[in-house]
Amino acid sequence: MPNHAAAAPPSVETEAGLLDHLSWSGVTTYLQCPKKFNYRYLTDTPEERKSAALLFGGAFHRAAEVALQARLEGRPFPALAELLAEYDRAWQEESAEAAEIVFAKGDDAASLHGLAERMLSAFTQHLEAEVRAAPHRRILALEHEDRFRLLPDTPPVEARLDLLELDGADLIVSEIKTSKSRWNEQKVAEALPQLVVYAHALMPLLREVGAKRIRPRFVVVTKAKTPVVHVLEPQATQADVLRLREQVGEVWKGIRAGVFPARDGWWCTACPFRTACQGR
Ligand code: SF4
Numbered sequence: 001m002p003n004h005a006a007a008a009p010p011s012v013e014t015e016a017g018l019l020d021h022l023s024w025s026g027v028t029t030y031l032q033c034p035k036k037f038n039y040r041y042l043t044d045t046p047e048e049r050k051s052a053a054l055l056f057g058g059a060f061h062r063a064a065e066v067a068l069q070a071r072l073e074g075r076p077f078p079a080l081a082e083l084l085a086e087y088d089r090a091w092q093e094e095s096a097e098a099a100e101i102v103f104a105k106g107d108d109a110a111s112l113h114g115l116a117e118r119m120l121s122a123f124t125q126h127l128e129a130e131v132r133a134a135p136h137r138r139i140l141a142l143e144h145e146d147r148f149r150l151l152p153d154t155p156p157v158e159a160r161l162d163l164l165e166l167d168g169a170d171l172i173v174s175e176i177k178t179s180k181s182r183w184n185e186q187k188v189a190e191a192l193p194q195l196v197v198y199a200h201a202l203m204p205l206l207r208e209v210g211a212k213r214i215r216p217r218f219v220v221v222t223k224a225k226t227p228v229v230h231v232l233e234p235q236a237t238q239a240d241v242l243r244l245r246e247q248v249g250e251v252w253k254g255i256r257a258g259v260f261p262a263r264d265g266w267w268c269t270a271c272p273f274r275t276a277c278q279g280r
Contacts, residue, residue, distance in 0.1 A: 015043045022155055023157070030251045039277070048274065050098035052107060058090060066078055080124065083124070088113070102270050118227050119227040125229075140209065146201040151248060171202060173202060173214060178221050193244045196240050
C-alpha cells in the first residue's frame with residue numbers, strides 16, 4: 001500500500017528549541033552573518049544592545065498600524081497625537097528591554113520623536129490621498145502571517161505581510177519601510193526577494209478572494225526633514241524566483257550542517273552580539 005501521509009517538513013533541534021521554519025529576516029541575517037544568525041535564532045543569546053534605527057522602525061510601524069486599523073474598520077483616520085502616543089508607547093516598551101541603545105551620529109530619543117511626528121503626518125496624508133484615488137480598495141488584513149514551502153527539502157518560510165488589500169481583481173500586498181532616502185535601483189533589487197516570498201505565500205489567497213493578480217509593492221517613508229512617501233511596484237522575473245530558491249536552499253544547507261562563520265562588515269558596529277562575538 002502506498003503511504004499517502006505527507007512527510008513532515010525538515011527541521012533541526014537547537015538550544016532554543018525546534019527550528020521548523022525560516023523567516024525572511026532569518027534568511028537575510030544568515031546571508032549577512034551566519035554567526036549572528038546562530039546567536040539570534042539557535043542559541044537564544046540575549047542581545048547586548050539595540051539599534052535606535054531598529055527601535056524607531058518598529059515603533060513607527062506600530063503607529064502606522066493604528067492609522068490602517070482605523071481604515072480597516074471604516075473609521076476616520078486618528079489624529080496625529082493619537083498616532084504619536086502609540087509611537088511613544090512602542091518606543092518605551094522596546095527601549096525598556098534594551099541593555100543599551102545605539103543611536104546614529106546626531107540622533108537621540110527627542111530628535112527621533114520629532115522625526116516620527118513628521119513621518120506619521122506624511123504617511124497619513126498619503127493614506128488619505130490613496131482613499132480618494134481608490135475609494136473601492138478594501139483592506140483584507142494587517143500584519144497577516146503565513147507559512148509556505150518554497151522547496152521540498154527546506155522548512156516552510158514564514159512571511160509577515162504588513163498590509164493586504166483587494167482592489168477589483170488585484171490583490172495588493174504592501175511592505176511599509178522607513179528609509180534615510182528615496183530607494184535607488186540597487187536598493188529595490190536587494191529588497192525584491194522579499195516580494196517574491198510574499199507573492200508565493202499569497203497564491204492560495206489569490207484564488208480564495210477571487211483576485212486575478214498579485215501586486216506586491218513597497219511603501220517607503222523617508223526619514224527626512226520633509227518626509228515623503230514613495231510607492232514602488234517592482235516586477236520579479238523568473239530569474240529572481242530561481243535566485244531566491246537557491247539562496248534559501250543554501251541557507252538551510254548551512255544551518256543543517258552547523259556552518260556559522262563570523263562575517264565581519266560595517267554591520268558589526270550595531271550588532272547586538274558584538275561583545276560575545278569579538279570580546280570587546
Ligand atoms: S559582530 Fe559581526 S561577525 Fe560577530 S556576529 Fe555580529 S555581525 Fe557577525
